[in-house]
Amino acid sequence: MSLFKARDWWSTILGEKEEFDLGCLCVADVDNSGSGQDKIIVGSYMGYLRIFNPHPVKPGDEVQPEDLLLEVQLREPILQVEVGKFVSGTEGLHLAVLHCRKLCVYAVSGTLGNVEHGNQYQIKLMYEHNLQRTACNMTYGPFGGVKGRDLICIQSMDGMLMLFEQESYAFGRFLPGFLLPGPLTYSSRTDSFITVSSCRQVESYKDLKGVIVTLSDDGHLQCSYLGTDPSLFQAPKVDSREINYEELDAEMKKLQKIIKEATKTQDILPKSEKHRDVIVTAEVSPDLDAESQAIDSEVKAESVPSVTVKITIQSRVTAQKPNLAVCVQAPLAVTCDQFVFDDLEPDSSETVMLSVFLKGNCSPSELEGNCLVSYNRPTELNPEGIPKVAECNFSLPLRLICFPAQPSKAANHKITIDTNKPPISFVTIFPDFVDPSEDDQTNVLGFQFLTGSKTTLLASKTSQRYRIQSDQLEDLWLITKQLKLRLEEHFKKQNCKDFACTFSGSIPLQEYFELIDQHFELRLNAEKFRELLSERAVQFRAIERRLLTRFKDKTPAPLQHLDTLLEGTFREVIALADAAEENQANMFQAFTKLKSATHLVIMLISLWQKLSADQVAILEATFLPLAEDTQELGWEETVDAAISYLLRTCLSKSSKEQALTLGSQLCMPKDTSRLKKNITLFCDRLAKGGRLSLSTESATQQAVVMPGGCTTIPESDLEERTVIPGSTAMLPSHGQMAKQKSKPALSEDAAEEAEKP
Template sequence: MSLFKTKNVWSVYCENDETFDQNSMIVSPLNSDADFIIIGSHHGVLRIFQPMLDINEGILQTGFKASDLILEKLFDNPILQLGVGRLVSGSGLNHLAILQSKLISVYSLVVKEGLADHGIQYVLKLMYAHALKRSAANFTLGHFGGTLNRDFICVQSLDGLLTIFEQESYGFCCFISVFLLPGPLVYLKKTDSFITSGSNWYIQCFKYKNLYDAGHRTPDEEPTSTSTSILSDWDFQMNEPVLEMSVEQLPTKEFVVMVLGEQNLYCLSEAGKLKYMKRFDFSPLCFVSYVLDNNIMTIVISETNTVLIYQNTTLKWSAQLHFLPINVKRANLWNLKGCLVLLSDDGRLECSYLGTEPSLFVAPPLNYQELDFEKAEEELATLNKVIKDLSNDEVKLSSDYVNKQFTINLMIDPELKTGIHEHNLSMALNNQMCQLTIDIMAHNRIEELQLTILVRRPLKCIPATFFKTDVKEKLQFTCDIFLDEELEIPNLNCEVVASFISDSGTPRNVRKTTEIPLGLVVKFSPPEKDNEVKVNLNVNRDLVPLSVLFSDFSSHLHHSISDLMQDNPVEAAGNAAGFANVTECGKTASVLLAKSSQRYRIQSDSLVSLNLMVEQMVYRLGRYFQDDEGFSINFSGSLPISPLISCVHRHFQVRTEVVRLQEQLSVLSSQYRLIEKRLVAKLKAKTPIPLTNLGILLDDTFTEISTTTEKFLKENSELRRVQVELECCLNAVLCLMRLMNVDKKSLSVIESIFQPFVHDIENQYWEDVIECDLQYLLRTFLAKSEKDKLRAECSSFEEVKYISKMDKHLTLVLERISKKIIMETPNTSEERGSPFSIKEEEPPIGLQIGKSSSRILSARARASTISRVPESTHEENEEV
């Protein structure tokens, strides 16, 4: 950090949330005695300032006045770059060139005199304009071809096309070779050359004559990037991206090219030879150079808000800035010569000079004292005790602190939005969406607040994030949740994360969860009696009719009663219902009530489709009996191991195929680049060389790349579908484990391992992580013997190449969990008469957690402990 700070003499801030870049500002006198400051934003707003700094009794009067803004004009398209030169034939005056994406225009600044300052009018008059066929990147002006007293325009497009305009007339256009991304473009008058840089990190110089010989003279011609091969006059390897370039003329009539890289400043001669280089220990943002007494002066702005002035390679001065600019220029105002003009990316424009006001901070003198180790140990013990006490009370303090800052309430509208008039509804697959309303009441001032809404794929939320600053009162945010893909639904949880920074600068975050309406993702379907996967949920209360549990589907259930009245009166009474995905994917999940026992049966032909209804039954039963302290739900069957293993197999196969196609694409791309290099070498040779079927090989490789890419996109889409299905299976198994007789400590470990989140990142796939977790379980509290516990715990991730070993470990873990539950469950004679015995001595959990809809969701993670014994043959064959 610098000791001194710059002195602000004039500043103004642009409105309307405009953005700017390094090409958005120029400083030029145009045809006046003092400089004009001209800026153009990406919103298409052009502003011309001429600050008037008055001197009253020897004191410089600073500050922005309304008369300093002499012109403001709005264009239809963003302004990419500005330039000033003699651009009109027959006129020796300077004119303003404005570059837009598909147009470059030349304007004249016309002054209409008045009786006072506020009576003077400035008008932009359009002289001519050229339409561009390709999207422009930047341009440069100069005396191309050795012309005198007039400037030509060279526009560089995004794909490397250089278009020359000889003032009002079209000149020619051509492509420069080896081009990928556009870089800075400058003109060197002495050698009549263009100097540019690209994504290959080379500085290249092209003669105007070579470009002219290879150019197309007719505007209607469409040149291609491979039609001509233009050799550069000289190249200079940078080995880093180029931020900015400029050309300066020394008093000895010698020209130099100043290049600013990401870590270095280069000075090149007109022949491309390195004169000197300055390496920075910071990241520069922008620079401006000028010549003073045969020395090259360079002003560099760093990312630490510091302006540094170099004479050649020697640092002469540095000062601290008040903000972070992206563009710097020098200007000669009416009463202040050589001031710095700074522009930030959000539109802050400032004129300042180098200040000599030192910082008031003085470093304290170093105190070299011998350490008292006994006293240090006592202090360390005291600090450790304080840290331990704070850690124990961290959760309590954090919750109390958050509650004093603000409260957050979530509300989902149960009525689904339909109709094309609704916003974002065209993106929903089933033409339906629900609206989430978030109410926030700030009790104290909050500096920054960010809300993030998280839903599980295939659900989508728009908008998903909100950001506010200086929050002092009640706020309300609304967003739409809808189905974005034709996939199964892992769960209907919607989590809102509020991250905020209080007025004291303390960061905190709050999480709240709510439930998305079931009707958004499923629809009523006729129930099925025979299915492959069945789950029985036992309750210790009378069965609740499905028409009461699923009141939001009551219209469909009543409609089905009339259809089933003659066939089956039990089902007609609300004892059976079917639910299917609204996108017609997956299988139908049926919910049936037992005739003579307190049991619900949920069945389907797929565990993936069964998942959502199991979770919904637990959630809706807990909500219905939330005031009943003794209510409990129990699952006493066997875990669905086989469907889970099948889904894991499918995920492993698809993921392996995706990895194989990625590697194949990498090999084909390398082969394609090698063929291109061979073709370029043969085409550049002075003597013609036969291509020896390289063209055929190039076409075949391109065809194979296209075919492999299509396969990769298809398999990648299939991988996303299989990931969701695996998440559904894991969520179903985890939900059933919560309803079994598992102690809290073991359940917390199982939940951390069987998390229903499937992520396949590079070099670490889901199978690799779960295999390490399974081995940890088998060597710790699920170990079969003490010998297994003595083995080293698995602590490293290794790639799973064969799925059979993982299948064995997964099966062992699920079987040992079930066996451990059976062994820990008492099996007395009283319990044999009822297969659904309940441990009365354990405190109920439903009432403690089910006081609100958000707390009910947590009840599934702390389900009550219920005894489990094998079901008898009579109960298994019971009619449902």
């Protein structure tokens, strides 16, 4: 027998033959009286909305009329009533009434009465949402943890959850495996929606914070998050005991012995080439492929040649999961760049063949390739294997990107390389470009690039000089590099150890600056295209929203040419995207040309100043810090920061200049004037005795290294003309660079002699 029973406190009968359901009842201080006294809100399927404020009555007495605060007929069936913070800009309570095809939010207020009827209550419609689907029920709450307001979620009869952020419709989602609508509620503790499916299962759904949704091109849909998995392991409490220092010392010595033995036998990286577990070698075919293997090449030539590269992997131990990656610098490409093999047994090998060809419509800055093999080597202590790598480089032939052609006497750009040995016939050092049946004293050679430009190489008959000339500055690089490498290889075979190349002309900085400006202008264009695309995309989405609003309205208004405006904006977006894509391709070509010209400038500076290998490495790291540049980190700002660092350290002229600090953030500059000024100052300080070094000692002793009689370097644009040590050539100032082109260092007679075929 129960001690407690439900005792009558107040009751009434609502209407006549009206129908009610679970959602038709709500209790809350709907009129925001401030007293905290709740009212009873009741809605019926007949469309009647009633609000009661009950008072206790004596047994047998009837309900007092003042208990009914409000009764209105809304003309549509009421499915559910709820009270919450549904109006933006205020945290007051409002009444939400759900109809079959409409959601209405009302404000309930009361005014003091002047007669015996008491206070007068009324409702005011704040806003309403016309529903596209027939509603079943709703729930509300601070979805997503919002504060100071409540959001509403409506479940339709066909299983769609529609979420409303007060006066705005947010989005909708369909419930999976839906058959019939079930009860719906919101749990603020777990921030999730709870319902009962048609399978009689309770389901909880949580639109989750911080989830990244990715879709791959092969249809793999994945939701992931950034962070670490929580550790559910909790260390058990240990019983306190006294420490035995003798046992602790013995255990420490034992562990140190194990660590020492492991470090001796379990080296991850090999100590020398002879003891490598896996050796990878690459052999480039001496001849071009008889049938070209070029695929989807952009080069506008009759035929694009290819060359075969044979890669061999030799394993002395068991190599698990070997993976070969082959990389060449764009615009070069390979027919296949990834190879996966089965586990390699000891003393086994694998061989693959691939072809390299010119894919992009510009000449590469490097004719080099790289092979990298990654694998796991199992050990006793680590049976799953220790990750290791093996790599090798290979050089591609010059014939891959150019072929012999008639030499050209006229050219816009010319450089002259001096040597300390008599000139060598091109038949000897360029046998792949000269017919052996020709005269053995051939001293002029033409190179026709697949991209359309031409470069000419001349050897002087009366001096130990070679001239390289072309209409494009960047095309001088590969021919100059090949000349230097082939001369060094020739004299090495002759057992000549004192061969050297030098450069005594002027560095072609003005022509180099033109390539920098071309590349930077394309970067500025890319930024403009990005901003315009963003503006047009915002405009396109705004027009879309207006059109959707018109289409969803039951009584749609005229479109007022919104469809025409949408189509025009769409065409603008497509045109801007095409222009941005074309600009991106042009920027890649400009960067490739800039890298070629940069390689050339680095070589000329190293030959001019007779730099060591370490100094050349610093020069390359300064001027070629990026394999490719982006809008976020570009070549100009990176090189400017590197040169500024050298000017303030090893090339500084005072301790005061060394104390200056650089900015911590790299950003795209407004123009290239500062960069060009720093490059000019960099060359000027090298000419006055500065030496490249990353050590702090050499930087502090720079004033002692400077040759006597040299004055400090002025910071103004009117730099003095500086005499290069050991030469009669002069480096022009920054102001004179704009007027002076690069000039050959040969005398007029020698130049005329060198140009004769």
